Amino acid sequence: MILTEDKTYTMSLELEDGKNDSGLTNNSIELAFTNKELLHAMLTCSMPIQRLTFPYMEKRRMEVLQKLFMIESALEAEGDRLKKSKSIAYLDSSEKSLISYYMGMFFTKLISGRLFDVEYLSNLNMIRKEDGSGYIDFFNSEWRPEMIGYNFSTDRWSVWEAKGGSNKREQALKKGADQLSHIGLVNGAVPDPSAVCMTYYDHSYLCAVVREPQKKDGEPLKFSHEEFFRSYYRTVCELFQDRGAGLYFHNGNAEISLTVPYFPQENREPEERCIRVGMPGVLLQYLMNEDYKAVEDLFRNNKEFSCPADSYMGTDGIYIR
Known part of the structure; x- marks a missing residue:
């Protein structure tokens, strides 16, 4: 697949x-x-x-x-x-x-x-x-x-x-x-x-x-x-912190672009494709400051976030497109 x-x-x-x-x-x-x-x-x-x-x-x-x-x-x-x-x-x-x-x-x-x-x-x-x-x-x-x-x-x-x-x-x-x-x-x-x-x-x-x-x-x-949310967001935080991920901001969201290869069976140079991962800029700011109390308050207040039309956003604020 x-x-x-x-x-x-x-x-x-x-x-x-x-x-x-x-x-x-x-x-x-x-x-x-x-x-x-x-x-x-x-x-x-x-x-x-x-x-x-x-x-x-x-x-x-x-x-x-x-x-x-x-x-x-x-x-x-x-x-x-x-x-x-x-x-x-x-x-x-x-x-x-x-x-x-x-x-x-x-x-x-x-x-x-x-x-x-x-x-x-x-x-x-x-x-x-x-x-x-x-x-x-x-x-x-x-x-x-x-x-x-x-x-x-x-x-x-x-x-x-x-x-x-x-x-x-x-x-x-x-x-x-x-x-x-x-x-x-x-x-x-x-x-x-x-x-x-x-x-x-x-x-x-x-x-x-x-x-x-x-x-x-x-x-x-x-x-x-705090420690529960730290454990959950740790993987994504480190992904956003990676200098090779190409972080940029638009429409209030922070987004990175991951270039990944196809995995061909044949012995040939693999083609590349792109996965974009994003989240609200305010969420990224709280995560980078390790302010997990603010992260909790952000979602407990049922704040509505927007994401690009071609995306799937989880209830954790992270979207994929």
């Missing part, structure tokens, strides 16, 4: 509710989304391994290239459906698992926003402790949930575990439910929802399932709003 082509895709999605003792109840829907929505989810979904290195020239542009390469290599389009690409069949199973892991996170970001109004979703291990002394080390990495979500309009926290694989695996869904059960409260409130989101293939077509398991008593998790 070519994710920079303007197109609308659909995927089958199962919603499984197991929050009571009556067993799982299922609801199947067809989820439609545009290429720009998926680009937005991809760009704003951080890759935890990047925490290992300090910012360096073009670090975040290279991260965008890696993410884009993963999606376009793993998937191919058939009409408005996405299928498993035959081009990665030769990869070792561990290499496929790595791609599936990140695919699961990208689509969890998209699905949680579209269906559960989760405006922000950040990796748990990207959030610093409340006193700023280091990152949250809440669980053994194998048994902690993946992501923390937040909804401004309801002041609601949510907990998410992202899974990805070749098929729908009950064992993986149950493990995800066990991971979710380790968190009982987020900043003093019961997470809503607390869900496992798995992407998988059915007859080679990309599908997803979201399961909300029965809640169990877990441990409390606490962090500041």
